[in-house]
Amino acid sequence: MTISSQRVACATLLGANAEGLVNLLCRIPPPTGEMDGPAACIEYVASRLGLTAGELSCGFGFNMLLPELPDVLALLGIGDIQSLYRVRDTCLTEDVYQALSLESVLAIHAHAAAHPIVADVLQPLLERRLPALEARIERTVHAPTIERYRNELRALYRLGLMPLERFEARLSRPHDGFRALVNEVLLAAETRLVPVGVLLYRDDILPREKQQLIRRGLLPAGLLQQRVESADIAPAERELLLRELRLMQPD
Structure with a gap:
């Protein structure tokens, strides 16, 4: 059984302060048996919080305060923070929305x-x-x-x-x-990762992808006209852009 009827969210662990993390872990009873390494400790604590091991390792592992909180590591049963990071990294890189839900990701x-x-x-x-x-x-x-x-x-x-x-x-x-x-x-x-005008002139952008940009209103008619008049434009792209230009013109 978990320590609370309300499941702890991964997001809660990510943004928790030192007091919040300690208070959360102090409510967990110690395990009755010997824990066989960091992974087993993480699994135990996660089960008591209603989390998966992936959610716990990522929630704690991406909390920026953790390196400065040895007491929290001790309560987790982990003496070496790198052990937690290894579990975190393995889960994030290998899991496909099982141990880490989309919400947690x-x-x-x-x-x-x-x-x-x-x-x-x-x-x-x-x-x-x-x-x-x-x-x-x-x-x-x-x-x-x-x-x-x-x-x-x-x-x-x-x-x-x-x-x-x-x-x-x-x-x-x-x-x-x-x-x-x-x-x-x-x-x-x-x-705005790439300027839309740059995308318009790139040959590795497919005509249908440029059409999407036009249909979203991201490419003005003037810029399309300049591209149509370019000497190096492929015939198929020119024809597509001309069709889009005609659609943009008022009746």
Whole structure:
């Protein structure tokens, strides 16, 4: 049984102060048996709080105060903070919305967006997490997982956690269905990661992606006209842009 009828949220742990963390852990009775290492300690405390081990390790592990709180580590049954970080990192990079719900994942991302120190820790983990998610989706084509992935990617863009370098790397992948699945070019434009005028002139942006930008009102007619008149524009793109220009003109 948990110590409270109300489940503790991962977001609560992320933003808790020292007093809040200590008070929460002090209410947990000690285990009756010997704990076999940090992972077992984390599992025990998590079960008493109504959390998964992933939610607990990430909730505590991304709390910026934890390195300065040895008492909290002792209450967790962990003497070495790196042991907690290893559990946290493994969970975040390998879990596919099981030990970490989408709600918890989005809470972690929002917390990182508000705290640059946390964002610096999160970014290399995302380099491993996103390919793991995509590999699972390719194997299973599981609709709920796809929808959670889309929500997570959109959050990364909107929270400013998608660096330009990662966007460019994702854009360079050949025949990448994930780019279309999330509408990444549109997200990059809407979040101003890349100037929309730059996207219009890039040859690696598909005509249908440029059409999305137009339909969202992100590309004015004057800019489209300049692109249509470019000497290096592909015929298919010119025809599409001309059609869109005609639709933009009043009757």
